[in-house]
Amino acid sequence: MGGADFIADSVTTAFGLIFGGAPGVFSAVLVSLQVSVTAAFLCTVIGVPLGFAVAVSNFRGRHLLITLLNTLMALPTVVVGLFVYAFITRQSLLGPLDLLFTRKAMIVGEVILGLPIIIALTNTAISALDRQVRDTAITLGAGRLRVSLTMLWEGRFGLLAAIAATFGRLIGEVGIAMMLGGNIAAHTRNITTALALETSKGEFSVAMALGIVLLTVALGVNFALRYLQGRGEVRP
Numbered sequence: 098m099g100g101a102d103f104i105a106d107s108v109t110t111a112f113g114l115i116f117g118g119a120p121g122v123f124s125a126v127l128v129s130l131q132v133s134v135t136a137a138f139l140c141t142v143i144g145v146p147l148g149f150a151v152a153v154s155n156f157r158g159r160h161l162l163i164t165l166l167n168t169l170m171a172l173p174t175v176v177v178g179l180f181v182y183a184f185i186t187r188q189s190l191l192g193p194l195d196l197l198f199t200r201k202a203m204i205v206g207e208v209i210l211g212l213p214i215i216i217a218l219t220n221t222a223i224s225a226l227d228r229q230v231r232d233t234a235i236t237l238g239a240g241r242l243r244v245s246l247t248m249l250w251e252g253r254f255g256l257l258a259a260i261a262a263t264f265g266r267l268i269g270e271v272g273i274a275m276m277l278g279g280n281i282a283a284h285t286r287n288i289t290t291a292l293a294l295e296t297s298k299g300e301f302s303v304a305m306a307l308g309i310v311l312l313t314v315a316l317g318v319n320f321a322l323r324y325l326q327g328r329g330e331v332r333p
Contacts, residue, residue: 103301110302111309121282121291122306129287130314132200133268136207140215140263143208145256148219149249153231163220169213174206174272181206182276198279203287206273215263222255223248254326261322265315 114122151162183189185196185205196202230251234244249256271289278285280294288311295304 107301107305108309111305114303114306115309119303119306121303122310124283125286125288125291125307126310128200128285129268129289129311132203132207132274132287133264136204136211136267137260137264139204139208140211140267141260144212144215144263145219145249145259147212148216148259149223149245151216152220152223153245153248163217166213166217166220170217172210172213174210174270175276176272177206177210178273178276181209181273185277197277198281198285200278200285202277203274203285206277207267207270210270210273211263211267214266215259218259218262219256222252222259225255226252257322257325261318264318268314269311 151159151166181202182197185191185194185202187195187197196205226248230248231244234247239247269289271293274280274285274287274290275293278287278290280286280290286294288307292304292307292311295301295307
């Protein structure tokens with residue numbers, strides 16, 4: 098069988114697994130979505146206010162902090178996994194909480210991975226706003242909260258892009274999921290760890306199915322972002 102035939106057969110079988118509802122594929126998808134959506138939500142709730150505060154504040158060490166955040170955007174996932182593992186392993190400080198090899202541990206790791214990304218991108222989005230946005234709101238008598246909400250609204254496209262980028266980074270990571278989740282079938286095995294496992298086993302059709310689903314999720318997030326951008330003139 099030629100290379101083209103092999104790829105074509107793998108893709109055909111992969112779509113059959115997807116539309117046939119293969120349990121191994123869909124359990125991995127559900128774990129990925131549950132963990133990554135939860136982590137992205139927490140990153141948004143925590144990171145957007147922090148990024149906004151960095152953008153509008155002027156304090157000693159601000160530029161150093163921004164440089165640090167930009168550096169941490171490229172933080173290797175295995176380093177995050179190792180750091181969290183050291184705290185939650187059964188012999189360590191948080192060992193009694195029994196978090197190791199659970200989805201909760203994966204969420205904690207992904208939040209640590211995603212926070213620098215969304216804080217740095219939020220800072221960039223808000224800093225890029227025309228200063229007249231803030232000045233005009235103040236001139237019109239808006240209070241501090243109203244000024245902040247106005248700036249967030251004007252920077253909404255950048256904030257949506259920051260959230261999408263953070264989610265994309267989280268759902269595609271493998272190091273944290275492997276080290277903190279343990280790749281346990283139907284429990285902590287997500288798309289990326291299942292993809293790596295099936296490829297190593299030579300189950301290319303299953304790995305292809307997982308890859309197609311992962312790309313579909315990524316495309317779905319970006320199409321949703323484009324749709325929201327297209328509705329940008331609609332006021333709440």
